[in-house]
Amino acid sequence: MMRKKTCIAMLLAGGQGSRLGILTQRVAKPAVPYGGKYRIIDFPLSNCTNSGIDTVGVLTQYQPLELNAYIGSGAPWDLDLSNGGVFVLPPYQKGKVGEWYRGTANAIYQNMAFIEQYHPDYVLILSGDHIYKMDYNKMLQFHIRHGADATIAVREVPWEECSRFGIMNTDADDNILEFEEKPKHPKSNKASMGVYIFTWEKLRAYLEADEADKSSSNDFGKNIIPKMLGDKQVLCAYSFDGYWKDVGTIESLWEANMDLLSTPMPIDLHDKKWRIYARNPGYAPHYIAKGATVQDSLITEGCEVYGHVEHSVLFSGVVVEEGANVRDAVIMPGSVIRRGAIVHRAIVAEGADIGPGAVVGEEEGNIAVVGWDVKLPAGVTVTAGQQVDESTTF
Amino acid sequence: MLKDVMGVIYTGENDALLRELTMTRAIAALPVAGRYRVIDFLMSALVNGGMRNVGVIMQKNYHSLMDHLGSGKEWDLHGKNDGLYVLPPFLTRENIGVYSGLLDALRSNTNYLTRSKQEYVVLCNSAIICNPKMDAFVSYHLDSGADITLMYTKEATMLRDGSGSYVSVDENGMVQDIEVEPVHPSYDSTFMEILILKRDYLRSLVDKGVAHGHHELTREVLLPLVQGKGARINAWEYTGPAWRMDSVQAYFKFNMDVLNTEVRRRLFPDDLPVYTKVRDEMPARYADNATVINTLVADGCIIEGTVENSILFRGVRIAPDAHVKNCIIMQDGQVHSGAYIENCILDKQAVIKRNARLIGPNAYPIVIAKNVVI
Numbered sequence: 001m002m003r004k005k006t007c008i009a010m011l012l013a014g015g016q017g018s019r020l021g022i023l024t025q026r027v028a029k030p031a032v033p034y035g036g037k038y039r040i041i042d043f044p045l046s047n048c049t050n051s052g053i054d055t056v057g058v059l060t061q062y063q064p065l066e067l068n069a070y071i072g073s074g075a076p077w078d079l080d081l082s083n084g085g086v087f088v089l090p091p092y093q094k095g096k097v098g099e100w101y102r103g104t105a106n107a108i109y110q111n112m113a114f115i116e117q118y119h120p121d122y123v124l125i126l127s128g129d130h131i132y133k134m135d136y137n138k139m140l141q142f143h144i145r146h147g148a149d150a151t152i153a154v155r156e157v158p159w160e161e162c163s164r165f166g167i168m169n170t171d172a173d174d175n176i177l178e179f180e181e182k183p184k185h186p187k188s189n190k191a192s193m194g195v196y197i198f199t200w201e202k203l204r205a206y207l208e209a210d211e212a213d214k215s216s217s218n219d220f221g222k223n224i225i226p227k228m229l230g231d232k233q234v235l236c237a238y239s240f241d242g243y244w245k246d247v248g249t250i251e252s253l254w255e256a257n258m259d260l261l262s263t264p265m266p267i268d269l270h271d272k273k274w275r276i277y278a279r280n281p282g283y284a285p286h287y288i289a290k291g292a293t294v295q296d297s298l299i300t301e302g303c304e305v306y307g308h309v310e311h312s313v314l315f316s317g318v319v320v321e322e323g324a325n326v327r328d329a330v331i332m333p334g335s336v337i338r339r340g341a342i343v344h345r346a347i348v349a350e351g352a353d354i355g356p357g358a359v360v361g362e363e364e365g366n367i368a369v370v371g372w373d374v375k376l377p378a379g380v381t382v383t384a385g386q387q388v389d390e391s392t393t394f
Numbered sequence: 395m396l397k398d399v400m401g402v403i404y405t406g407e408n409d410a411l412l413r414e415l416t417m418t419r420a421i422a423a424l425p426v427a428g429r430y431r432v433i434d435f436l437m438s439a440l441v442n443g444g445m446r447n448v449g450v451i452m453q454k455n456y457h458s459l460m461d462h463l464g465s466g467k468e469w470d471l472h473g474k475n476d477g478l479y480v481l482p483p484f485l486t487r488e489n490i491g492v493y494s495g496l497l498d499a500l501r502s503n504t505n506y507l508t509r510s511k512q513e514y515v516v517l518c519n520s521a522i523i524c525n526p527k528m529d530a531f532v533s534y535h536l537d538s539g540a541d542i543t544l545m546y547t548k549e550a551t552m553l554r555d556g557s558g559s560y561v562s563v564d565e566n567g568m569v570q571d572i573e574v575e576p577v578h579p580s581y582d583s584t585f586m587e588i589l590i591l592k593r594d595y596l597r598s599l600v601d602k603g604v605a606h607g608h609h610e611l612t613r614e615v616l617l618p619l620v621q622g623k624g625a626r627i628n629a630w631e632y633t634g635p636a637w638r639m640d641s642v643q644a645y646f647k648f649n650m651d652v653l654n655t656e657v658r659r660r661l662f663p664d665d666l667p668v669y670t671k672v673r674d675e676m677p678a679r680y681a682d683n684a685t686v687i688n689t690l691v692a693d694g695c696i697i698e699g700t701v702e703n704s705i706l707f708r709g710v711r712i713a714p715d716a717h718v719k720n721c722i723i724m725q726d727g728q729v730h731s732g733a734y735i736e737n738c739i740l741d742k743q744a745v746i747k748r749n750a751r752l753i754g755p756n757a758y759p760i761v762i763a764k765n766v767v768i
Contacts, residue, residue: 036677037693075467076672269676270694280672284662285428285692285706287655294686300677300693301429304655313677 003083007122007140007197008115009053011044012104014061015129019249022371022389023349027066030128032253033332033350035260035269036298036313038278039070040247041128045077045086046276051136053124055084057114059107061100064090076279089114103218109207115200123203125196125220131256132193132244133267133274139238140197149202149233150225152176153195155240165191166221168237176235179225190237193244196220202233243267250387254347254367257313257330261296281316281333291322307337315350324354329361338378345384346370355379399532400476400512400593401440403433404496405520406453411641414763415741416455421639422520423459425724425742427652428692428705430670431462432639435523435661436588438668440516441469443528447476449506450520451499453483453492468669481506495609500600507597515596517611519587523648524636525666526588531630535590540628542595542616544569545588551635551651552584553644559585559612561629569627572620574613583629585612586636635660646739646759649705649722653688675708683714699729707742716746720756738762 017029024032030041041058048056056079060067067088074086089111091100101107108115108125115123122143124136134153143151154168162183168190169178180186206224210216216223228235243266247253259266269276283302288294292305299305302317307324315333320326324337330347337343338356346361346368354360354370355378361368365384370376373390380394409416415424422433433450440448448471452459465471466478481503483493493499496519500507507515514535516528526545535543546561560579562571573579591599599615608614619625635657637648651657662668675694680686687702694709699716706712707724713731720737723729727740730748737754741764746752750768754760762768 076674263681270696275674276676277674280674282667282669284652284658284668285690286678287653287658288686288689288691289655290688292687294680295684296682297680298677299680299691 003118005055005084005118005120007053007124007136008055008057008084008118008120009044009048009124009126009136010108010111010115011041011056011058011126011128012107013041013058013067013128014101014107015127016062017129017248020253021250022369022387023250023253023347024063025389026063026372028060028063028128029248031063031067031070032247033315034131034247034253035257036300036315038276040131041067041070042077042276042278043131043133044126044128045071045079046274047132047134047136048124048126049077049079049277050274051134051138053136054079054081055118056086057089057111058086059089059101059111061091061107064088070279072279077277084118087114103223104220105207105210105216105224106218108203109211109218112204112207120200123198123200125194125198127194129194129248130244130246131267132240133242133271133276134195134240136195136197139195139240142238143197143199143236146174146236147234148197148236149199150228151197151236151238152225153193153240154190154237155193155244156189157191159186159189162186162189162191167191170237174236174238176229176237179221179229181221190239192221193240202228250347250367250369254330254345258311258328260298260313261311283316286314292320307339346382349374352376358382398512399443399445399514399516399590400447400449400510401436401445401516401518401528402449402451402500402507403436403440403518403520404451404453404499405433405456405459406451406493406496406499407519407521407640409640412639412645413642414761415642415645415739418764419455419458420453420520422450423455423462424639424645425707426523426639426645426649428690428707429673430668431459432523433459433462433520434668434670435525436518436520437463437469439524439526439528439666440518441471441669442666443516443532445516445528446471446473447479447510447512449479449481449503449510451481451493451503453499456482462671464671468671476510479506493609495614496611497600497603497615498609500596500611501604504597504600507593507600510593513592513594514590515593516588516590517596521639522586522588522636523639523661524586524588524632525634525661525663525668526632527666531588531632532590534630535628538567538628539626541625542589542591542619543628543630544616545586545632546583546629547586547632547634547636548582548584549632549634549636551637551648551657552586553638553647554579554584555641555644557640558638559587561585563629563631567628567630569620569629572612572617574617583631584636585629586632587612589616634663642739642759642761643757646722650703650720653690653703653705673708678706681714684712699731720759722759741766744768 013030017024073080079086245256286303289306306322307320312329317334335352340357344361351373360382362384369387371389405422471478560581678695681698685700692708698714699712709726716729732749744762745767
């Protein structure tokens with residue numbers, strides 16, 4: 001018998017993140033590196049720990065190996081507990097039936113037995129798609145205070161971008177009146193952040209009904225929320241005004257990394273009261289050699305810089321050789337930029353090797369991407385917006 | 395097979411020459427190389443060598459050491475079987491808690507030695523920084539059939555300043571002589587104060603040694619054994635870099651040595667990672683007017699000024715127009731705008747205020763104690 005928990009979290013980490021192109025060829029989107037030493041999933045997991053939520057189910061489906069290994073026992077996030085902790089929940093065979101997660105709601109439905117072990121009053125639903133620091137406990141207090149059946153975290157977005165989001169139309173008391181998925185003529189600019197708190201008893205009933213409905217696509221945004229609104233349940237919008245960045249595309253992932261180079265940082269990662277935890281690869285401090293120049297950049301443990309680095313983010317173990325020039329770039333763990341190579345407005349994925357004199361990216365245009373473990377031969381050019389992976393021939 | 399070996403680290407070395415740096419901590423807990431403590435290297439070497447039972451004998455100022463080691467999680471020593479044993483001094487009828495040497499310390503921890511299950515013990519002093527392949531050392535000992543095997547080095551990084559012990563080793567690897575703390579050593583092989591022997595044999599040596607009023611292992615037990623041929627004592631050469639942290643000069647030299655990339659590659663080989671307590675700081679930030687030359691920088695630093703030939707620990711702030719040269723700045727240290735410091739060691743949370751100038755002689759760096767504001 002598990003001890004009862006007031007609120008547990010379920011983190012939907014099964015998305016492929018196909019808009020990230022070759023960056024998600026080998027890993028699920030939540031495992032994509034960000035900010036020099038983090039992975040996207042470190043943000044929701046650290047938010048949980050810092051908010052006092054100590055039981056988290058992580059639902060995986062696409063390329064789970066790297067994510068499973070990364071989460072491990074959950075120790076980096078203090079989630080290695082005997083009562084609670086972090087659990088990786090892949091789809092599994094139940095009796096004679098076994099199936100993939102069909103939609104976000106179906107993924108939770110298939111794991112109701114896991115949730116029920118803790119007899120929670122509330123369930124927090126999260127995704128592994130965004131960079132943000134949020135106190136879920138404040139949102140839970142809001143949910144309880146409003147006597148809501150469901151609370152959806154919303155953030156105001158620029159009006160011209162409303163058509164990319166699920167938009168909530170609310171009254172003055174934060175009650176949600178209407179939910180519009182990607183509206184052409186938005187009535188409000190409050191976008192759903194994909195962060196939900198449900199009163200568990202309510203959600204369970206809706207999940208069961210949704211599962212019985214063969215026409216449903218078993219999705220929170222498309223099915224569960226509209227159905228609850230139609231039934232006049234109490235749905236509230238919880239406004240969040242901190243930094244919140246979708247990192248679902250190459251451009252936005254690059255931008256989110258560049259955001260950390262502006263002063264002041266739009267998301268404070270020095271905050272000792274709200275640390276973002278990550279699995280530590282255990283390297284020595286980084287080394288800046290004589291003759292190197294480093295400006296306006298983030299550099300982490302294990303890096304060695306002999307060349308020029310400007311306005312860039314270097315992940316652990318990156319080597320920038322003499323005469324190499326890295327500008328406006330994101331270089332992921334363990335990559336090497338050889339002598340005289342130029343990397344400009346680009347993302348270089350883990351373990352890549354940019355050969356001597358190679359040129360990646362251009363002054364203008366889209367972000368160039370070099371994929372996992374790609375060995376770029378000396379002198380080749382990767383143009384703006386081009387993505388090269390191991391199958392590319394030079 | 396390596397599961398049959400345990401490790402014991404003794405942390406009670408003499409620290410008088412480290413001045414303010416060891417006022418509040420043991421040598422083992424001294425911060426080094428930007429993010430480590432001295433003990434991390436040996437702890438990691440023992441664990442990388444497959445040892446699952448590691449005892450750390452504490453003596454004085456051990457609060458910061460205990461805080462650093464915690465449950466041993468960072469070294470994967472928090473299991474149910476064996477793991478990390480923190481052994482603080484305690485008072486009993488025959489033990490007053492102050493050890494006059496390694497022998498005393500082992501005598502006081504007889505219970506731990508008796509209760510452990512492993513057949514062999516690797517015994518180390520904590521003041522040596524090195525990263526040996528312990529499994530190779532253990533295999534050598536088992537294959538050679540010796541009673542005791544000592545680890546030694548011919549590395550020049552080990553200062554020969556009269557505080558070490560030196561061994562003469564013949565072509566068969568047998569130890570012919572040991573010199574303890576000579577001012578002018580006769581041999582070029584420095585004993586690294588790391589040895590392996592059977593646990594039962596160690597217990598009997600400790601028992602006999604203490605019964606004869608002895609305190610020190612090398613001088614009073616090993617030396618007579620070598621001289622009287624009372625045991626077969628072999629030696630194994632460690633070919634990586636090694637340093638003894640027993641003075642401010644030695645501490646400064648070690649930190650400056652690791653600025654050399656070749657030295658760093660040898661001290662941190664890919665297959666022998668060095669583990670330490672993690673602090674979850676964000677990567678270091680460089681401002682657009684930062685100038686950094688030949689420097690090791692840990693996570694959490696913010697650099698807006700000029701830094702050369704230095705070591706910056708986690709969370710150090712260098713303000714615009716500050717200039718830092720040949721310095722070691724420990725965790726959360728700050729150098730404010732317009733300040734110039736050279737040949738200084740700033741202990742944790744030390745602050746150098748605006749426009750201060752502090753220049754130490756090259757051979758005798760200035761030590762600024764913890765929390766001091768100048």
